[in-house]
Amino acid sequence: MADGPPHARGIASGRTALPALLVVVRVVVLALVVLGAGRRPVTDVQVLHAERIATSPATPYRNFPVATMPLETETDRAIGVDGATATAVRIAILAFLADLSTAAALAWGWGRRPATVYLLLGLPLLSFIYLRFDLVSVALATWALAWARHRGEALGGAALGLAVMAKLWPLALAPVFLLRRAWRPAVVGFGVLVLVLGAWWYLTGDPKGPFQVLTSAGVRGWHVQGVVGSVLWIAGRGIPVPEAEALRIGFAATWMKGLLFLGLLGCEVAIWRRAAAQDRDPAGGTALAAVVALVVFSPQFSMQYAAWFLPWTALAFEGDDDGRTATIAALAVVLTGLLALAWPDPAAVPSGWMKVLVLARNAATLGVVISWFAAARARSRRERDAPLAPV
Structure with missing residues (x-):
């Protein structure tokens, strides 16, 4: 006996086939990365950086500056001891597993559709992202919010703390837990884990470790792919030079960085204050805007x-008023994928038209924040005017 009409079975089959196909694509990409690492010399700067950290007899943070958080540094030391080829293979496998783990967290926390959208959104980044550690922090942050959504606040807080000790950016998501009624277990879980790992970082590394991370190991210039650096670059205000495995321009004065930090604090406070006034899941558009x-x-x-944008963009597509914001974020991801294909060595000076592509990607990134604020303001206006509408 059939389980349902043919068209219903076809729809169900299609819903299963697309995620499976997207996973198969990732398996193929993983295989290509592994085979490529074995057939030709590894030149990826991040892989070589991990190998240098692992093979150095000196202690990271204490004897030489490191720009990465302690969990990433220790991962590099663990997987980078057997040469560049083995390091590339291990990083690729770790990133692949983290990628699928993020999709699993979205499926468990919010449903199959956001997980499928996440797998689709990540396609433009597959040319390079499996040689990066960032997907590990993305997976941890996504599981943190998924657990919090299902009343696992303590576990979610601990997972977010682990994500922060892997990469600093998930700290922008911490207010998600403060918006919940049962916020204390999350704060305890987050605080205990960060304090324990922070003490271990202090004892095994150096008190200067956090400063090294915040200053990207003391780099002096603006990254040409950053918002400020791209404007200086296209305006011809300086000559781009390689610094710390990237192309940088000008001099990033301390007072300028201080102004940017104050601007960031003001923007984050404004985002989360608006989120607190709305009865909506902040894991979508709000989390996207914050990141x-x-x-x-x-x-x-x-x-x-x-890659940090991917899960929150997928969830933003589920929101009633966040579709435009999510679309702009997806455009920024696609433009980044094009950048990666056209500019494989970020420390090399590219052709002139790359300036325009970088500026367009950064304009889309800025547009995400502007679009979210516009949508939030329109939503607040509708909610304020709703009682005045005729019954």
């Missing part, structure tokens, strides 16, 4: 930062 704002006000915008 993107972090990149907008940052002196640096590496290509892998676009």
